[in-house]
Amino acid sequence: xxxxxxxxxxxxxxxLANNVTTNTTIGxxxxxxxxxxxxxxxxxxxxxxxTVKIWGSRKSTYAANxxxxxxxxxxxxxxxxxxxxAVSLATYPYYFVTTESITxxxxxxxxxxxY
Numbered sequence: 393x394x395x396x397x398x399x400x401x402x403x404x405x406x407x408l409a410n411n412v413t414t415n416t417t418i419g420x421x422x423x424x425x426x427x428x429x430x431x432x433x434x435x436x437x438x439x440x441x442x443t444v445k446i447w448g449s450r451k452s453t454y455a456a457n458x459x460x461x462x463x464x465x466x467x468x469x470x471x472x473x474x475x476x477x478a479v480s481l482a483t484y485p486y487y488f489v490t491t492e493s494i495t496x497x498x499x500x501x502x503x504x505x506x507y
Contacts (some may be wrong), residue, residue, distance in 0.1 A: 394423075409503040418503075419488030420452045428507040430477040432465040434475070440496030442470035444503055448484030453467045459488060465503075 408430075409418045432444040443466050447459035462480055467473035489503050 393398040399490050403506050405504050407502070407504055407507050408487060409444075409450050409491065409501060411440065412491050413494060413499065414470050415490075415492050415494070417454050417488060418445030419447075419454055420449070420486035421488075423448065423484040423487055424505060424507045425483050426507055427479050427481055428464050429479055430465065431506060432467050433457040433472065433474045433502045434467045434494065434496065434499055435472045435502075436496030437471065438497055439468075439470055440473055440499045441466070442499065442501050443492040444464070444501065445490045445492070446503070446505075447490065447504075448482060449486045449488060450484065452486050454488040454501075460484070462487075487496040 408421050410443045434440045434442045446463045448462045449459040463477035467475040467477040
């Protein structure tokens with residue numbers, strides 16, 4: 393029997409973190425299959441920057457020693473900055489996001505995964 397696969401005609405996205413202003417850990421968020429891209433944005437006044445780490449885990453509770461670092465994103469610019477990871481094919485049951493070193497007046501961080 394032939395296998396017929398209909399390609400998707402649109403991109404899905406999941407918000408992993410929104411309006412983050414402090415160093416924190418967010419999750420778990422259910423993982424997604426197939427190819428995916430992680431994306432981070434920092435918005436504020438003046439020079440803005442942050443470090444965002446995306447972790448994959450088989451456990452629903454975060455611990456650095458049981459999670460795999462999938463990507464480190466470092467958006468940095470004036471007023472608004474974005475950074476994205478190369479396509480990942482790694483599939484994990486759960487994702488966690490850690491935010492560090494958020495700078496800029498009123499800076500907020502948003503993180504998404506597109507698949």
